[in-house]
Amino acid sequence: MTVGQSPASVTELERLKVLHNGAKVPLTFSDAEFERRLGGLRDIMAAKDLDAVVLTSYHNIKYYSDFLFTYFGRSYALVVTPDEQVTVTANIDAGMPWRRSYGENLVYTDWRRDNYQHAVGEVLRQRGITPRRIGAEFDTLSLDAHAKFQALFEGAELVDVAQDAMRQRMVKSAEEIEVIKHGARIADLGGEAIKAALREGISEYEVALIGTEAMTHEIARTFPDSEIRDTWVWFQSGINTDGAHNWSTTRKLRKGDILSLNCFPMTSGYYTALERTMFLGEPDSRSLELWNINVEVHGRGLELIKPGAVCKEIAAELNEIYVGYGLLANRTFGYGHSFGVLSHYYGREAGLELREDIDTVLEPGMVVSMEPMITVPDGEPGAGGYREHDILVVNENGAENITKFGFGPEHNIIPC
Numbered sequence: 001m002t003v004g005q006s007p008a009s010v011t012e013l014e015r016l017k018v019l020h021n022g023a024k025v026p027l028t029f030s031d032a033e034f035e036r037r038l039g040g041l042r043d044i045m046a047a048k049d050l051d052a053v054v055l056t057s058y059h060n061i062k063y064y065s066d067f068l069f070t071y072f073g074r075s076y077a078l079v080v081t082p083d084e085q086v087t088v089t090a091n092i093d094a095g096m097p098w099r100r101s102y103g104e105n106l107v108y109t110d111w112r113r114d115n116y117q118h119a120v121g122e123v124l125r126q127r128g129i130t131p132r133r134i135g136a137e138f139d140t141l142s143l144d145a146h147a148k149f150q151a152l153f154e155g156a157e158l159v160d161v162a163q164d165a166m167r168q169r170m171v172k173s174a175e176e177i178e179v180i181k182h183g184a185r186i187a188d189l190g191g192e193a194i195k196a197a198l199r200e201g202i203s204e205y206e207v208a209l210i211g212t213e214a215m216t217h218e219i220a221r222t223f224p225d226s227e228i229r230d231t232w233v234w235f236q237s238g239i240n241t242d243g244a245h246n247w248s249t250t251r252k253l254r255k256g257d258i259l260s261l262n263c264f265p266m267t268s269g270y271y272t273a274l275e276r277t278m279f280l281g282e283p284d285s286r287s288l289e290l291w292n293i294n295v296e297v298h299g300r301g302l303e304l305i306k307p308g309a310v311c312k313e314i315a316a317e318l319n320e321i322y323v324g325y326g327l328l329a330n331r332t333f334g335y336g337h338s339f340g341v342l343s344h345y346y347g348r349e350a351g352l353e354l355r356e357d358i359d360t361v362l363e364p365g366m367v368v369s370m371e372p373m374i375t376v377p378d379g380e381p382g383a384g385g386y387r388e389h390d391i392l393v394v395n396e397n398g399a400e401n402i403t404k405f406g407f408g409p410e411h412n413i414i415p416c
Helices: 031-047 058-065 115-126 143-152 162-170 174-197 204-222 238-242 285-304 311-324
Strands: 052-055 077-080 085-090 104-108 133-136 157-160 232-237 258-264 274-280 367-370 373-376 384-387 390-394 399-401
Touching: 031 052, 031 058, 031 077, 031 162, 052 058, 058 077, 058 085, 058 162, 077 115, 085 115, 104 115, 115 143, 133 143, 143 157, 174 204, 174 232, 174 258, 174 274, 174 390, 204 232, 204 258, 232 238, 238 258, 238 384, 258 384, 274 285, 274 384, 285 311, 285 367, 285 373, 285 384, 285 390
Parallel strands: 052 133, 085 104, 133 157
Antiparallel strands: 052 077, 077 085, 232 258, 258 274, 367 390, 373 384, 390 399
16 A cells, blocks of 8 residues: 555555664663563574474563553564564554654554554564474463463464563663662662651652652662652551551551651663651650561561572571561561562563572572561551661672661651
8 A cells, every 4th residue: 555545444444564663762771681582582492392482471571572461452472583572562652652662663553453463474574483492481372372372383282481571681781780780779869759758648659759750860869761660669657567568658646656668769671679667756665676686577578688598498597587577477478589581571581589499599680679578457556567678689799678668666666
């Protein structure tokens, strides 16, 4: 169809498009970094005798192409062959995915329900690939999507690559660590903005907005070519501190409240975090005792993170401290996790968590948190949730703590 012609019906509209609209923008990382990542994925392909890989998760599409999609009911993919990589994206995004991805892009339209699968198949057909074995992510591929891919690649075997890709993501490059260090710095700035705003009568959500705005401005200043998205704050008070992932509410702060500060700057899909227990005014004696116990666990945990340490052994030693105080049952989750391409709605490097069932050995280039938490139920002395959170980069000699915001009663009792 030539420019200016108007189709007579939807059936005449294109199923697929190439939309090189505008010019490629500077990506988060260098071309060499993306080639390093894709080279690792192609090594996985070779080891598993795969003709191609079709990635469908937020985190892997982002990691290997730099494109972070917005789902909104439409599917996305990154098709990786031995020689090329192509994002498959929805027409609603127009030329943005091509501008913001490393490699080629093919757009599918809404005019037929199966255009997404058709686009994935067309990427391979255009490159002369009739796959016998094709990689997929079994941990995020729904039963429906699995069935449709199996029908698309009739006769081919779908092979899981999710765990192998996760293991590659667990060890960060120097470029990744630089982004993560900026993220930790920006989280600290958000924390300081929040701390300065705390007063009796302010609402949790108002505090959260103050921290989010401070971090967003600094992300834009530090990364002027990036998309500005996904940064958030969870600020909780009183009973709302009992869970680590409780969203901010309209509850107003009161004198004597236990507070939880949680800052999450997101830089181009890369998550960082700062979490701190605070009190608005002097805590009572039991609250102070519980807080200091959790600080003791946190401090010991920071000492244990080093190359050669085993995740489950770190968890076991920290458990013993809680056992000594009769608080083991008050724990609510693991002691830490990996950092990288992840968020509250996508991604996780589950093989690198400081839990009792993880036997991963820490090595240089890994980035992990130390974040012990205990919760005391409402009605008991010292009720509330106590948690601290720092980020550490494992290196040859130990680990560098890149979180600088102070923790414990000497830093975080807010005069009231």
